[in-house]
Amino acid sequence: MAVTVLERKPRRSGGSSGRFVVQEHHATRLHWDFRLEMDGVLKSWAVPKEPPTRPGVRRLAVQVEDHPLDYIDFGGVIPEGEYGAGTVRIWDRGTYALESRKPEKLVFELHGERMRGRYVLLRFTDKPENWLLFKAKNT
Numbered sequence: 001m002a003v004t005v006l007e008r009k010p011r012r013s014g015g016s017s018g019r020f021v022v023q024e025h026h027a028t029r030l031h032w033d034f035r036l037e038m039d040g041v042l043k044s045w046a047v048p049k050e051p052p053t054r055p056g057v058r059r060l061a062v063q064v065e066d067h068p069l070d071y072i073d074f075g076g077v078i079p080e081g082e083y084g085a086g087t088v089r090i091w092d093r094g095t096y097a098l099e100s101r102k103p104e105k106l107v108f109e110l111h112g113e114r115m116r117g118r119y120v121l122l123r124f125t126d127k128p129e130n131w132l133l134f135k136a137k138n139t
């Protein structure tokens with residue numbers, strides 16, 4: 001007797017969610033570290049200007065090295081002489097839901113205090129470490 005196996009409909013590509021944090025980092029140069037919990041690490045981007053909280057603002061976001069998950073709660077002082085020396089303050093935090101994930105484009109919904117709604121990270125074709133971070137219009 002034949003057994004019909006009903007496969008579950010796959011979730012949309014990369015359909016996952018996790019936490020995010022934005023750390024305002026007063027280092028040699030002030031910047032904001034935008035981090036998404038993804039693949040067991042914190043995927044990280046350094047944003048030289050305050051991240052967008054409304055549509056129409058595009059920010060350069062330079063992808064930097066992945067950070068360990070436990071860094072998500074870090075706020076405090078990185079001592080002189082250590083990499084990134086300066087003060088780190090949590091600027092925003094919350095959760096996100098990934099809508100789509102491609103090598104050159106991430107779309108996700110942020111549920112933070114300051115950053116809320118649908119966001120896009122769009123990779124530069126000529127400089128792959130550089131991305132644009134912006135809030136989508138249709139939220």
Ligand code: MN
Pocket residue numbers: 025027031032033046084
């Ligand atoms: Mn930093």
